[in-house]
Amino acid sequence: MKRNVLIIGAGGVAHVVxxxxxxxxxxxxxxxxxxxxxxxxxNIVRSIQARHGMNHPGLVQAHGxxxxxxxxxxxxxxxxxxxxxxxxxxxxxxxxxxxxxxxTGAAYIxxxxxxxxxxxxxxxxxxxNYEWKQAQxxxxxxxxxxxxxxxxxxxxxxYARLAVDELFDEVRSIDIIDTNxxxxxxxxxxxxxxxxxxxxxxxxxxxxxxxRWQENRMFEERREWELPVVGRQTTYLTGHDEIHSLSTHLxxxxxxxxxxxxxxxINVFTVLNSLGLLSEKPVRTxxxxxxxxxxxxxxxxxxxxxxxxxxxxxxxIGDLIRGVKDGKPHEALIYNVCDHQAAYREVxxxxxxxxAGVPAAAAALLIASGVWDTGSMNNIEQxxxxxxxxxxxxxxxxxxxxxxxxxxKLLSPCGALLKAA
Amino acid sequence: MKRNVLIIGAGGVAHVVxxxxxxxxxxxxxxxxxxxxxxxxxNIVRSIQARHGMNHPGLVQAHGxxxxxxxxxxxxxxxxxxxxxxxxxxxxxxxxxxxxxxxTGAAYIxxxxxxxxxxxxxxxxxxxNYEWKQAQxxxxxxxxxxxxxxxxxxxxxxYARLAVDELFDEVRSIDIIDTNxxxxxxxxxxxxxxxxxxxxxxxxxxxxxxxRWQENRMFEERREWELPVVGRQTTYLTGHDEIHSLSTHLxxxxxxxxxxxxxxxINVFTVLNSLGLLSEKPVRTxxxxxxxxxxxxxxxxxxxxxxxxxxxxxxxIGDLIRGVKDGKPHEALIYNVCDHQAAYREVxxxxxxxxAGVPAAAAALLIASGVWDTGSMNNIEQxxxxxxxxxxxxxxxxxxxxxxxxxxKLLSPCGALLKAA
Numbered sequence: 001m002k003r004n005v006l007i008i009g010a011g012g013v014a015h016v017v018x019x020x021x022x023x024x025x026x027x028x029x030x031x032x033x034x035x036x037x038x039x040x041x042x043n044i045v046r047s048i049q050a051r052h053g054m055n056h057p058g059l060v061q062a063h064g065x066x067x068x069x070x071x072x073x074x075x076x077x078x079x080x081x082x083x084x085x086x087x088x089x090x091x092x093x094x095x096x097x098x099x100x101x102x103x104t105g106a107a108y109i110x111x112x113x114x115x116x117x118x119x120x121x122x123x124x125x126x127x128x129n130y131e132w133k134q135a136q137x138x139x140x141x142x143x144x145x146x147x148x149x150x151x152x153x154x155x156x157x158x159y160a161r162l163a164v165d166e167l168f169d170e171v172r173s174i175d176i177i178d179t180n181x182x183x184x185x186x187x188x189x190x191x192x193x194x195x196x197x198x199x200x201x202x203x204x205x206x207x208x209x210x211x212r213w214q215e216n217r218m219f220e221e222r223r224e225w226e227l228p229v230v231g232r233q234t235t236y237l238t239g240h241d242e243i244h245s246l247s248t249h250l251x252x253x254x255x256x257x258x259x260x261x262x263x264x265x266i267n268v269f270t271v272l273n274s275l276g277l278l279s280e281k282p283v284r285t286x287x288x289x290x291x292x293x294x295x296x297x298x299x300x301x302x303x304x305x306x307x308x309x310x311x312x313x314x315x316x317i318g319d320l321i322r323g324v325k326d327g328k329p330h331e332a333l334i335y336n337v338c339d340h341q342a343a344y345r346e347v348x349x350x351x352x353x354x355x356a357g358v359p360a361a362a363a364a365l366l367i368a369s370g371v372w373d374t375g376s377m378n379n380i381e382q383x384x385x386x387x388x389x390x391x392x393x394x395x396x397x398x399x400x401x402x403x404x405x406x407x408x409k410l411l412s413p414c415g416a417l418l419k420a421a
Numbered sequence: 422m423k424r425n426v427l428i429i430g431a432g433g434v435a436h437v438v439x440x441x442x443x444x445x446x447x448x449x450x451x452x453x454x455x456x457x458x459x460x461x462x463x464n465i466v467r468s469i470q471a472r473h474g475m476n477h478p479g480l481v482q483a484h485g486x487x488x489x490x491x492x493x494x495x496x497x498x499x500x501x502x503x504x505x506x507x508x509x510x511x512x513x514x515x516x517x518x519x520x521x522x523x524x525t526g527a528a529y530i531x532x533x534x535x536x537x538x539x540x541x542x543x544x545x546x547x548x549x550n551y552e553w554k555q556a557q558x559x560x561x562x563x564x565x566x567x568x569x570x571x572x573x574x575x576x577x578x579x580y581a582r583l584a585v586d587e588l589f590d591e592v593r594s595i596d597i598i599d600t601n602x603x604x605x606x607x608x609x610x611x612x613x614x615x616x617x618x619x620x621x622x623x624x625x626x627x628x629x630x631x632x633r634w635q636e637n638r639m640f641e642e643r644r645e646w647e648l649p650v651v652g653r654q655t656t657y658l659t660g661h662d663e664i665h666s667l668s669t670h671l672x673x674x675x676x677x678x679x680x681x682x683x684x685x686x687i688n689v690f691t692v693l694n695s696l697g698l699l700s701e702k703p704v705r706t707x708x709x710x711x712x713x714x715x716x717x718x719x720x721x722x723x724x725x726x727x728x729x730x731x732x733x734x735x736x737x738i739g740d741l742i743r744g745v746k747d748g749k750p751h752e753a754l755i756y757n758v759c760d761h762q763a764a765y766r767e768v769x770x771x772x773x774x775x776x777a778g779v780p781a782a783a784a785a786l787l788i789a790s791g792v793w794d795t796g797s798m799n800n801i802e803q804x805x806x807x808x809x810x811x812x813x814x815x816x817x818x819x820x821x822x823x824x825x826x827x828x829x830k831l832l833s834p835c836g837a838l839l840k841a842a
Contacts (some may be wrong), residue, residue: 187695270795271692274608276721295706296717300697 002368003029004109006082008097009066010035011090012192012305012349013111013150015044016357017088018060019347020395022048024361026056027368032080034073035064035089041104047348067093073100082106084364088357091115091196095130101143102134107367111150111360113241115196117280121203124213125244126402131377138377145377149357149363150259151317152178153242153337153395158385159319159334164250165385166417168330171252171323176242179335180352181230182313182340188268189302191352195294198278200259201269205239208247208255219266224260228402229337230316245379272297287319304353311340332403334410339397346396355397363392390415423528423835424450427503429488429512429518433613433726433770436465436565437778438509439481439767441816443469447477448789453501453829455494458508459485463604468769469524488514493719494521503527505785509778512536512617516551523555523562528788532571532781534662536617538701542624545634546665552798559798564776566798570784571777572738572757573678576818579738579806580755585671586806587838589751592673592744597663598754603734603761609689610723612773616715619699621680622690626660627677628681629668640687644679645741649823650758651737654682666800693718725774732761732771753824755831761816767817776818783812811836816819 005021005028007014014033023033031048035041041062047053048060063080067073069091077100078087085109087097094114100106116122122129125324138145148154154362156176164171180191190197192261205216221237235258246255261269272278279298282290318335336355343354366372371387378387389399399410412418426442426449428435428514433456442452444533452469452741462483467482480698484501488494488510498521507516508531515535522529535551537543540803543550559566569575577597585592601612611618626637642658651653667676682690693699696716703711739756766774787793792808801809810832812818820831833839 053544158718190693230822268692268696271609271689272696275668275689275718277698277718279721283720284716285713285718285720289710289712289716289718290708291710291712291717293721295710296704296712296714297698298695299704299706300700300713301713 001111001370002083002373004032004080004082004084005029006032006034006077006080006085006106007067008034008039008085008087008093009349010040010044011089012353013357014088014358015047015305016347017086017360019048019051020042020054020358021364022060022154022362023177024365025054025058026364028084030061030080032061032063032082034063034067034076036064036066036229038062038064041143051348053347065106066309067094067315070096070099070103073097074103076099077104077106079114079120084109084367086360086364088360090193090293092117097136098131098145101145102143105141105143107144107373109146109147109149109363109367111154111356112196113153113244115199117283120199120280121239124206127240127244127379128283135377139375142375144367144373144375146363146367146372146383147377147379148241148245149360150177151246151359153245154359154380154391155336155379155389156317156319157242157246158388159240159399160246160321160388161248161385163319163321163332163334164252167332168321168325169321171250173254174234174246174252174256175320176240176257177225177227177235177320178258178363179227179230179233179235180315181233182311182315182403184307186302186307186311188264189307190304191307191350192304194298194301198269198294200238201275202278202315203239205237206243207237207239207257208243209253211253213346225258227316227333228333228407230314233260233316246381248377249381253260282409303370305349308340308344308348308350314339317355330403332401334399334401336397343396357396358395359388359392360387362395386411386415423794425453425501425505426450426785427453427455427498427501427506427527429455429486429506429508429514430497431458431461431465432510433774434781435509436468436726437768437774438507438772438781439465440469440472440474441779442785443475443481443634445786446475446479448786449505449573451480451482451501453484453503455486455488455497456486457473457485457487459483465569467699468518472769475557487551488632488831489517491517491520492522495524496519496603498522498525498529505530505788507781507785511614519552519555519566521568523558523564525564526564527577529563530567530570530784530788532569532575532777534569534574534665535557537618541620541701545627547662548665548800556798558749560753563796565788565794565796567784567793567804568798568800569662569666569789570801571778572818573661574666575780575801576757576810576813577740578663578667578801579809581667581671582743582802582806582821583753583810584740584742584753585673588753589742589744589746592671592742594675594743595673596676596741597661597678598646598741599679599738600651600654600656601649601736602654603732603736603772605728606731607723609685610728611725612724612728612771615719615722619690619715621661623661623694623699624660624757625666626658628658628660629664629676632674633656646679648737649754649756649828651735654681654737657759667802670800670802671753676818690838707800726770729765729769729771732765735760736776738776751824753822755820755822756816757820764809764817779816779818780813782807783816784829786812807832807836
């Protein structure tokens with residue numbers, strides 16, 4: 001039984017992860033939260049205390065840490081006795097945190113692919129440039145590393161695995177659809193760190209089509225979907241983390257990711273991007289100051305965490321799977337709908353942070369209890385999906401399916417596949 | 422005869438002023454150009470030399486100067502022997518340059534109202550907050566100061582004066598219309614210093630209506646006009662320098678300013694402004710850097726001077742005057758049309774800089790020759806308009822009029838009013 005969790009980061013996702021770990025501290029033990037800005041970690045501790053958010057008496061503690069510093073991170077892992085580290089900070093930190101886990105033997109979980117600050121879009125498969133290079137080191141050290149354990153990447157990978165293994169005889173395409181039909185009251189805001197958010201859309205769009213990588217421009221391919229609860233949603237073909245692993249691990253010819261965008265979002269994005277204001281390359285003002293434009297855009301945008309209290313509506317994220325079952329064409333949408341206000345009432349976050357953070361805490365529970373404690377590096381689709389999806393049924397992210405037989409829950413409380421009525 | 426000219430600034434307008442002064446250096450004597458960045462002033466010297474732009478052998482010289490430093494500016498005035506100073510730098514410099522002129526007895530010319538970096542829109546009449554407070558000091562020192570001697574403010578004030586004095590029995594309204602039907606090849610660019618350009622549109626819009634100040638929001642009032650040469654143009658009620666003096670000096674109940682904007686310009690402006698990226702107030706990035714967002718926007722936008730070579734099309738700027746003549750309602754549009762490519766061929770600038778810079782050089786000629794050397798401070802409408810408009814006939818900015826009698830030149834080469842055919 002691995003115990004004591006160290007959460008890296010103190011943004012929106014870390015906030016949810018910490019709350020969910022605290023709700024399960026009888027299994028997970030102490031909850032430690034480390035941020036470059038200790039006051040932000042302390043705010044999370046206070047939020048948990050204010051909601052009486054621990055199911056057992058125990059320690060929840062904030063720490064200051066520069067997680068780019070491997071030695072400092074390893075020292076904090078040792079000092080806290082953490083056996084599970086959840087990297088919920090900026091994606092720039094993955095590789096240094098993973099190195100500290102390999103050094104200390106602690107298990108590693110993250111929710112997004114590693115990013116190099118100097119690059120905005122990498123050659124596929126992106127994981128091969130960073131995380132996968134450490135797979136042998138993990139195996140040699142017996143370190144469990146679970147990559148991309150948020151919602152997307154994460155739960156959508158588990159949906160895909162389940163579809164391939166149990167719901168279809170053959171899967172021909174996986175279209176991952178991520179929509180947010182919620183609304184905040186700001187003129188414009190991103191739902192998570194603007195720096196990471198915009199990076200997703202400034203480079204090329206890589207998708208896996210007919211068994212090979214296809215490159216498109218952002219906003220080149222538009223598609224509308226009729227989705228459960230949230231209704232008609234407009235999405236665009238977008239590059240995304242999970243395509244870089246699913247294309248390697250599943251034998252499926254078409255794997256695409258579609259992100260929902262309003263016309264207003266696209267307009268603001270297009271203006272900022274066309275002017276060069278989303279650039280990571282410094283410019284020089286006529287006063288001689290060197291400034292990264294994207295950092296200034298981030299500074300003027302609302303803090304994503306500040307949106308939560310007024311956020312209304314729901315997200316709908318899922319996999320539209322097409323293939324063959326019993327010799328006939330078959331199609332199923334496996335999905336979750338999450339309500340912004342419900343998430344806020346429970347943990348003080350909006351649904352975008354909630355859907356990313358809850359699965360990571362559930363992954364920690366599976367490592368702690370040994371179910372996913374493989375002593376090796378895996379993407380989500382390499383792990384058994386049912387125990388995780390079963391946990392998410394009771395942790396706030398239930399799975400539904402819509403197919404020719406109707407729209408219904410997919411799993412029973414004990415994790416059995418429910419039959420269509 | 423006042424001789425030797427010192428031009429403050431080395432941007433687009435200063436470039437034109439310097440070229441036009443060089444073309445008339447037989448009258449004006451030496452031409453000195455001072456900039457905080459001496460290399461920019463040197464570039465103007467080189468441009469004049471490359472075009473053989475002096476009509477007489479003589480000195481054109483670049484200098485480095487921080488024109489906020491009154492002592493340094495006065496010292497440069499003395500060192501160059503300049504008796505006329507043309508403030509063609511950023512509007513933040515007016516008051517320090519004027520102080521240096523009062524100290525040294527040199528004549529002062531500018532092309533825009535003084536601005537305080539910490540304020541974006543001031544209580545009307547704006548001139549009363551800055552320049553007019555120095556009117557007595559100018560008179561006491563016998564210093565000639567001509568305020569707002571560009572096109573707008575500037576030539577449009579002279580059009581208004583001429584209409585009130587000679588073309589109408591009674592003027593009831595003056596609508597100043599500033600349109601640019603030209604196009605550059607950039608996604609977006611401002612035609613002059615973005616910092617000054619955007620400041621015009623971020624505060625309230627002050628106009629003079631029914632004999633008092635009216636406050637509107639930017640883009641609240643839209644009007645379309647059918648204009649000569651450039652055709653149908655969309656404009657918006659905008660605050661502008663000349664309303665602040667014309668409302669004091671002319672007894673006209675309605676004085677409004679209409680600036681032409683494309684839908685694309687308004688969209689980009691609205692996005693930037695709504696996000697707070699046009700703010701002059703510093704924000705702090707999460708790296709702890711203090712940055713003024715507007716300075717970063719300026720840094721990523723194209724240098725207005727860089728637009729000139731590819732700029733196509735024409736500007737049309739003028740006054741639509743309505744009133745009474747010979748007991749009957751009368752309406753006249755007094756205007757100039759300026760061609761971007763023609764301006765570029767002559768002095769290497771686009772028409773927006775050209776229309777602002779040429780009148781200032783013409784004003785210098787009138788001071789040098791004594792016609793406008795009043796030994797006091799005046800806005801353009803307080804000075805006789807005909808000598809200036811007559812000079813502009815031959816300097817590149819001829820005046821036309823369109824009224825019930827047709828569309829024709831307004832002045833003969835000797836400055837006489839032409840009768841309608």
